[in-house]
Amino acid sequence: xxxxxxxxxxxxxxxxxxxxxxxxxxxxxxxxxxxxxxxxxxxxxxxxxxxxxxxxxxxxxxxxxxxxxxxxxxxxxxxxxxxxxxxxxxxxxxxxxxxxxxxxxxxxxxxxxxxxxxxxxxxxxxxxxxxxxxxxxxxxxxxxxxxxxxxxxxxxxxxxxxxxxxxxxxxxxxxxxxxxxxxxxxxxxxxxxxxxxxxxxxxxxxxxxxxxxxxxxxxxxxxxxxxxxxxxxxxxxxxxxxxxxxxxxxxxxxxxxxxxxxxxxxxxxxxxxxxxxxxxxxxxxxxx
DNA sequence: AGGCAGGTGGCCA
DNA sequence: TGGCCACCTGCC
Numbered sequence: 278x279x280x281x282x283x284x285x286x287x288x289x290x291x292x293x294x295x296x297x298x299x300x301x302x303x304x305x306x307x308x309x310x311x312x313x314x315x316x317x318x319x320x321x322x323x324x325x326x327x328x329x330x331x332x333x334x335x336x337x338x339x340x341x342x343x344x345x346x347x348x349x350x351x352x353x354x355x356x357x358x359x360x361x362x363x364x365x366x367x368x369x370x371x372x373x374x375x376x377x378x379x380x381x382x383x384x385x386x387x388x389x390x391x392x393x394x395x396x397x398x399x400x401x402x403x404x405x406x407x408x409x410x411x412x413x414x415x416x417x418x419x420x421x422x423x424x425x426x427x428x429x430x431x432x433x434x435x436x437x438x439x440x441x442x443x444x445x446x447x448x449x450x451x452x453x454x455x456x457x458x459x460x461x462x463x464x465x466x467x468x469x470x471x472x473x474x475x476x477x478x479x480x481x482x483x484x485x486x487x488x489x490x491x492x493x494x495x496x497x498x499x500x501x502x503x504x505x506x507x508x509x510x511x512x513x514x515x516x517x518x519x520x521x522x523x524x525x526x527x528x529x530x531x532x533x534x535x536x537x538x539x540x541x542x543x544x545x546x547x548x549x550x551x552x553x554x555x556x557x558x559x560x561x562x563x564x565x
Numbered sequence: 566a567g568g569c570a571g572g573t574g575g576c577c578a
Numbered sequence: 579t580g581g582c583c584a585c586c587t588g589c590c
Contacts, residue, residue, distance in 0.1 A: 304571065406572040412588075413571080455586025460573080497573045518571040535580080559571085 278429060280328065281345045283338040288359040291335035296387035299560050300357075301329070305391045305507045307401050307414045308421075308435070321421075323394045325352050326432045335387075342429045355392055358510075363389050366512070370547060370554050377528050378547075378554055381561035388560060390553055391507055395479045396468075397435045398508025399490070402500045403461050404454060412453075419452035442469035460495025467493060483511045498540065506552040515543040515551040524562040 292300065301309040301318050309320035317330035327349075328340050341349055354360060372379040404416040417435060424436035424444060441449075442465035449458035468474055478489045483505060490501040502516035517540045525531050525539050534542065547554040 402571085407570045407585090408572095408587090409570060409589090450586080453587070455588095456573095456584090457586080459585090495573065499572060503571080516571080520571065537580095 292387040438468040441465035
């Protein structure tokens, strides 16, 4: 397969090797793999296939299997949040008064939140219940292989909800989805019957969007927040998973707080960009 | 071998 | 509301 030559991709602030990996393959997205031979990351989102690498420590470069036109470049830039002023947003986080947050931000300089296609972000996180990242990646790959559309000779997209609604629960179970198959099937049926539903939800303000998402079977607070944070650019979403529970209980002295209380603390303490703070803490906690 | 894993929904007090 | 448990499956 032919790829274009490597081209620079300008972004407002820089990744390093650790934070590029952490951003692409640290639990926000599940379709990136390290290509050792080429020393780059290869990923699929929507109908886009792209390779990324860092040169001279922090310069980001990309190439694609097709002609790299402006449309493709725009999609990749948007996916990576290249136009967002992350420096200004980071400055709004309460790191001045929060040494734990400050330490995690210093440990992961360049970490950012992806802006993935909304529908497939929801799908990936419907797979995430009580699963580790490598297993979620397997489920996504299985769904792409079984029901996705071919993009290149060796790349397939994740299936759309319409296609998923045509699959049976049993077919989905055979992809290793387990009890998640029932939720995915039921959610697919709802979305397929209301083709504008996800587009509408994505445009709503955070709270209303979350409320609507949680009406879908299998979507609780955590999965709704992940879909909105990683797939709709809603940086105030503060997903509380076992890792966040652990770090806030152990390091913020909230030992006897439950998930709901922790979520409320997070929104108040970290503010309008709580989701970004969450990602730093999440990466930091997982590295310990 | 048994328990646990980026949760959710249902049931019970 | 708040706590407990089943739910698929694979891996340590």
